[in-house]
Amino acid sequence: GHCKKTYNILIRALREPSISSKPWLLIVDDDTIISITRLRKMLACYNPAEALAIGERYGYGVTTGSGYNYITGGGGMVFSRAAVQFMVSSNLCSCPRDDSPDDMILGICLQNLNIPVIHSSLFHQARPNDYNKELLELQDPISFHKHWMIDPKKVYEEWFLSAAQFHDEL
Secondary structure (H helix, E strand, O other): OOHHHHHHHHHHHHHOHHHHOOOEEEEOOOOEEEOHHHHHHHHOOOOOOOOOEEEOEEEEOHHHOOOEEEEOOOOOEEEEHHHHHHHHHOOOOOOOOOOOOHHHHHHHHHHHOOOOEEEOOOOOOOOHHHOOHHHHOOOOOOEEEOOOOOOHHHHHHHHOHHHOOOOOOO
């Protein structure tokens, strides 16, 4: 991802009336497949008034004592409204370059602001076939990333369709 683009999304999420009242902000890549039903179920366990970031947590240099945790962008990054407000209003968060890796730079920002980075193994940075199938069958995945040499529609049908909630009110 590109840092400047993602920061502009955060700013817009606070300024745009149709978005600013929402309790959570989800940022995903254009090749991420996600189950909104499962995401909503998981988010019901958290308070969006608290500053939180949720997703598949990775670490950079954490064993050195000077590293940081971050949410992988490909698997999807979820921010509470409070976290977005802190990140946008803080002078501790900025992009070194417009094209800096957004997920890693946001990780530094979250660390600087003492915003918890909550790991969920239900978000996936890769395709289903990149994981042990028996392990995946023990969980209800929220997301998968990348469409390389796979049919995203088949991934949706196999992993997410059963959880989908359909509406026929209209």
